[in-house]
Amino acid sequence: MISPTALEVLFVGIAVTLAALIVARPELTRVRGGKILAFVTLFLLPVLGGWLGFSEHMERAESTRFCLSCHVMHDFGQSLYVDDPSYIPAKHFQNNLVPRDHACYTCHTDYTMFGTMHSKFRGLRHLYVQYLGHPPAAADIKLYTPFNNRECLHCHAGMRVFEEQPKHNKTPDMMAKINSNQMSCMTSKCHDTVHEVSTLKDATFWKGAQ
Amino acid sequence: MSTAAIVRPPAIERRVRMAGVLVCLGLLIQLLTLIRIHPLAFVAFILIGCPLVAAGLILYLYSILSHAEQRNETRQPT
Numbered sequence: 001m002i003s004p005t006a007l008e009v010l011f012v013g014i015a016v017t018l019a020a021l022i023v024a025r026p027e028l029t030r031v032r033g034g035k036i037l038a039f040v041t042l043f044l045l046p047v048l049g050g051w052l053g054f055s056e057h058m059e060r061a062e063s064t065r066f067c068l069s070c071h072v073m074h075d076f077g078q079s080l081y082v083d084d085p086s087y088i089p090a091k092h093f094q095n096n097l098v099p100r101d102h103a104c105y106t107c108h109t110d111y112t113m114f115g116t117m118h119s120k121f122r123g124l125r126h127l128y129v130q131y132l133g134h135p136p137a138a139a140d141i142k143l144y145t146p147f148n149n150r151e152c153l154h155c156h157a158g159m160r161v162f163e164e165q166p167k168h169n170k171t172p173d174m175m176a177k178i179n180s181n182q183m184s185c186m187t188s189k190c191h192d193t194v195h196e197v198s199t200l201k202d203a204t205f206w207k208g209a210q
Numbered sequence: 211m212s213t214a215a216i217v218r219p220p221a222i223e224r225r226v227r228m229a230g231v232l233v234c235l236g237l238l239i240q241l242l243t244l245i246r247i248h249p250l251a252f253v254a255f256i257l258i259g260c261p262l263v264a265a266g267l268i269l270y271l272y273s274i275l276s277h278a279e280q281r282n283e284t285r286q287p288t
Contacts, residue, residue, distance in 0.1 A: 012241045013241070016238055026219065026223040029223065038226060038270070042230060042270040046266065050260055053259070061252055069247065070249065123249065127249045
């Protein structure tokens with residue numbers, strides 16, 4: 001089975017070859033067949049190739065490998081392998097509660113109409129800081145805004161084990177507060193062990209991952 | 211003495227060739243950015259590959275439009 005990337009490479013390869021033919025023999029465009037070839041080669045194929053490439057890059061930008069390709073993110077990648085279920089990202093990653101190849105994006109995109117676009121713009125700013133600014137130490141990296149329960153509820157809302165969990169129903173209005181983000185999942189001393197990259201040097205790691 | 215004169219290709223062919231060069235370069239850069247999964251590859255795709263292809267497309271469209279205009283002008287009765 002040919003992968004989408006291989007298909008994209010093949011498609012663009014054909015487009016480049018045909019464009020090179022037009023560059024080498026522009027007189028081909030004097031006849032009707034040559035005019036059609038030029039239109040397909042210099043208009044239709046580049047537009048299609050660009051769209052395919054853009055869609056491939058957008059898909060790649062959601063991958064864990066993409067997020068961890070910057071050095072400053074290395075420790076955050078390591079934290080996914082901590083052998084301690086109290087580390088929320090590690091528990092989700094190791095138990096396939098989030099897709100491993102899209103682990104960062106699954107929790108750190110905003111599940112709103114323009115969430116993906118906002119994530120991309122933030123990513124461009126990160127790139128600027130990484131290469132033209134002063135990237136902070138991993139332990140100093142903080143979220144721009146407190147983690148919104150909406151991102152957790154994207155999967156957990158409606159789950160029986162979540163809604164019937166006694167800890168989530170200590171008071172009659174607790175679930176309503178969780179659902180409306182008035183009571184944070186992370187900062188209410190319930191699920192507050194997240195990446196904790198400053199503690200990694202003392203942590204043990206999941207050996208089954210190797 | 212040779213009687214063969216060096217004939218310059220018509221303007222439309224020169225523009226089409228230039229458009230082809232731009233499209234080729236842009237597509238090659240787009241192709242190269244697919245080699246690595248890295249944020250810089252994405253930025254190179256958006257900031258170098260796409261503008262080159264777009265410039266090629268615009269030049270090609272301009273060349274066929276300007277050629278059509280020239281042909282219409284020469285066909286008009288005086």
